[in-house]
Amino acid sequence: xxxxxxxxxSLILLVILIIMxxxxxxxxxxKGSMKNGVKDYEYxxxxxxxxxxxxxxxxxxxxxxxxxxxxxxxxIKARLEKMxxxxxxxxxxxxxxxxxxxxPEDDNTDNILNVISTVGKFEIVDAETNEVLLNNNDISxxxxxxxxxxxxxxxxxxxxxxxxxxxKLEEISKTYVPAKEETxxxxxxxxxxxxxxxxxxxxxxxxxxxKKVSLKLDDTELMSTNFEEPxxxxxxxxxxGQAATTTDDVKSNYTQAQRMATLLSTKPLPLTYxxxxxxxxxxxxxxxxxxxxxxxxxxIVAIAIVVLLVKFKKQGLFSGICFAGLAALLLxxxxxxxxxxxxxxxxxxxxxxxxxxxxxxxxxxxxxKEKDNKKEETKHVINMAIKDFTLKVIPLFIFAVVxxxxxxxxxxxxxxxxxxxxxxxxxxxxxxxxxxxx
Amino acid sequence: MKKSLIxxxxxxxxxxxxxxxxxxxxxKVTTKAHQEITVNIGEEYKNNDIKQIAKxxxxxDVEVQKTGDFEDQAVISANEITREQVTEIANKLNEKxxxxxxxxxxxxxxxxxxxxxxxxxxxxxxxxxxxxxxFVYFAIRYKKxxxxxxxxxxxxxxxxxxxxxxxxIALFRIPVGQNIVSIIYITYGIAMIGITTxxxxxxxxxxxxxxxxxxx
Numbered sequence: 001x002x003x004x005x006x007x008x009x010s011l012i013l014l015v016i017l018i019i020m021x022x023x024x025x026x027x028x029x030x031k032g033s034m035k036n037g038v039k040d041y042e043y044x045x046x047x048x049x050x051x052x053x054x055x056x057x058x059x060x061x062x063x064x065x066x067x068x069x070x071x072x073x074x075x076i077k078a079r080l081e082k083m084x085x086x087x088x089x090x091x092x093x094x095x096x097x098x099x100x101x102x103x104p105e106d107d108n109t110d111n112i113l114n115v116i117s118t119v120g121k122f123e124i125v126d127a128e129t130n131e132v133l134l135n136n137n138d139i140s141x142x143x144x145x146x147x148x149x150x151x152x153x154x155x156x157x158x159x160x161x162x163x164x165x166x167x168k169l170e171e172i173s174k175t176y177v178p179a180k181e182e183t184x185x186x187x188x189x190x191x192x193x194x195x196x197x198x199x200x201x202x203x204x205x206x207x208x209x210x211k212k213v214s215l216k217l218d219d220t221e222l223m224s225t226n227f228e229e230p231x232x233x234x235x236x237x238x239x240x241g242q243a244a245t246t247t248d249d250v251k252s253n254y255t256q257a258q259r260m261a262t263l264l265s266t267k268p269l270p271l272t273y274x275x276x277x278x279x280x281x282x283x284x285x286x287x288x289x290x291x292x293x294x295x296x297x298x299x300i301v302a303i304a305i306v307v308l309l310v311k312f313k314k315q316g317l318f319s320g321i322c323f324a325g326l327a328a329l330l331l332x333x334x335x336x337x338x339x340x341x342x343x344x345x346x347x348x349x350x351x352x353x354x355x356x357x358x359x360x361x362x363x364x365x366x367x368x369k370e371k372d373n374k375k376e377e378t379k380h381v382i383n384m385a386i387k388d389f390t391l392k393v394i395p396l397f398i399f400a401v402v403x404x405x406x407x408x409x410x411x412x413x414x415x416x417x418x419x420x421x422x423x424x425x426x427x428x429x430x431x432x433x434x435x436x437x438x
Numbered sequence: 439m440k441k442s443l444i445x446x447x448x449x450x451x452x453x454x455x456x457x458x459x460x461x462x463x464x465x466k467v468t469t470k471a472h473q474e475i476t477v478n479i480g481e482e483y484k485n486n487d488i489k490q491i492a493k494x495x496x497x498x499d500v501e502v503q504k505t506g507d508f509e510d511q512a513v514i515s516a517n518e519i520t521r522e523q524v525t526e527i528a529n530k531l532n533e534k535x536x537x538x539x540x541x542x543x544x545x546x547x548x549x550x551x552x553x554x555x556x557x558x559x560x561x562x563x564x565x566x567x568x569x570x571x572x573f574v575y576f577a578i579r580y581k582k583x584x585x586x587x588x589x590x591x592x593x594x595x596x597x598x599x600x601x602x603x604x605x606x607i608a609l610f611r612i613p614v615g616q617n618i619v620s621i622i623y624i625t626y627g628i629a630m631i632g633i634t635t636x637x638x639x640x641x642x643x644x645x646x647x648x649x650x651x652x653x654x
């Protein structure tokens with residue numbers, strides 16, 4: 001009996017501790033000011049805000065037609081998809097062709113904006129005559145490759161040609177070959193198909209005999225090269241920069257490779273756009289969102305405690321404390337499991353609390369009935385109520401898991417919160433509420 | 439009582455469908471084509487204060503968002519903003535914050551609409567996958583109740599509830615934007631719990647009947 005009381009007090013103290021930490025935090029004095037040691041909430045773009053960029057036509061041309069505006073929109077969407085950007089808002093003014101895009105703000109935002117506003121006209125031309133040998137139409141796709149060697153991490157991208165393009169490339173690779181004549185001592189570094197022009201110092205004694213191709217992007221030469229052997233695979237691999245040994249260099253090379261792979265995988269823009277302004281705009285709900293959410297949770301908890309107390313007296317009070325504990329534990333879980341909260345995620349927190357209230361109410365109601373009939377023990381009644389609840393929320397659990405793995409962050413946030421919420425309801429009531437009530 | 443409730447729900451659905459196909463949904467201001475102005479207030483402010491001023495001047499649905507490196511600029515969005523309204527907003531802001539914001543320095547910008555379909559497209563695949571998995575679960579767990587009957591009930595139940603909620607959104611002119619996603623999720627959740635509860639109760643009944651038969 002004494003042991004049971006001690007256990008009950010310990011559990012209630014534990015729940016109160018969770019409530020204090022979850023709702024109010026743990027403060028310590030750091031350099032003269034009080035700082036909360038509990039991790040902060042993370043929010044998604046629809047709360048935090050987004051970078052809003054205005055893309056406008058650089059000049060009026062005959063190509064400025066509705067069809068080309070729409071084509072531009074489709075190409076930008078394809079580029080965003082290629083770069084793995086799924087959380088964006090794209091607005092097209094069908095009269096003026098102006099595009100307003102909202103993107104999540106992170107280290108890659110500037111790169112993304114650069115890529116989507118670049119025309120992306122790619123050509124392989126004869127270095128001397130400028131005759132176009134291959135262009136975007138001959139490319140099927142482009143991908144990024146990473147290779148780690150003892151010298152560092154090399155970043156490269158492929159250019160994979162269509163069947164027609166592959167045939168043309170094979171012909172070109174047989175025609176544009178290094179000179180076979182003797183060369184001077186300076187010509188020690190042979191240019192391969194993967195080397196950049198700025199690194200090559202090749203000079204030929206008989207320049208006329210050496211044929212080279214130039215790779216151009218938007219009429220700017222990227223590199224000039226020739227082929228040591230025929231390319232029969234229909235693929236070219238180009239290395240970006242040099243093998244990187246620092247994280248910053250790897251990231252920089254990756255950004256360049258991603259830019260090229262994205263531009264080569266999509267069609268060139270039919271129109272030239274300029275990024276006129278790009279500013280970060282907060283979400284409309286951003287201001288005091290944490291306080292608003294906590295107030296919402298506190299109101300639900302307060303209502304639950306009052307209802308349970310009025311209806312079930314002493315057991316209602318204990319259950320109310322447990323209910324508050326679960327709310328606090330959920331708030332801690334989303335913070336420490338790095339769940340970025342969207343508006344939908346916050347709604348999921350409220351939904352989880354409502355579901356938990358339904359379960360707790362049912363448990364207490366069943367206990368009251370069973371107590372009157374003196375048929376089963378408290379523990380069994382609670383187990384049965386939890387089992388019954390579990391069977392009813394299995395579809396919701398499936399829904400939560402599928403959405404948690406979704407690419408759209410607002411939905412993923414909802415799924416993650418729901419997943420953790422439902423899991424906590426099960427475990428918390430099984431191990432905490434049951435032991436306090438029995 | 440039950441019959442009158444069903445009648446009200448059926449009428450609501452029909453009325454909602456008519457409104458959706460004739461008038462359409464009431465799109466949120468930032469979802470449809472709208473206008474916006476950016477005002478440099480030059481100090482910290484509360485969104486609600488600016489919203490109040492903007493509402494007094496514009497008199498319609500407005501949205502305020504913070505921008506600028508020091509979060510001291512406000513983006514005010516509304517269906518339509520006139521020069522007179524900009525002047526009124528500037529005057530009121532000058533009065534409230536003791537500034538000298540010139541209305542002439544504020545540009546009215548046209549903002550194109552977003553495509554509603556694009557807004558919901560990223561989650562359609564998740565909805566389809568989740569629903570299929572749930573239906574498979576229903577078919578396995580409640581096979582004794584008849585797979586076709588169970589699936590038909592689930593499809594109709596889910597469809598009717600989503601239709602009912604869509605009708606209410608259209609009828610009560612609730613602004614539709616990304617905010618509507620939460621309502622869809624919650625409706626889906628309620629529908630699923632409701633349908634599962636119905637199947638579980640039926641399963642209990644069947645089990646009780648079976649037990650009774652065994653006893654006899």
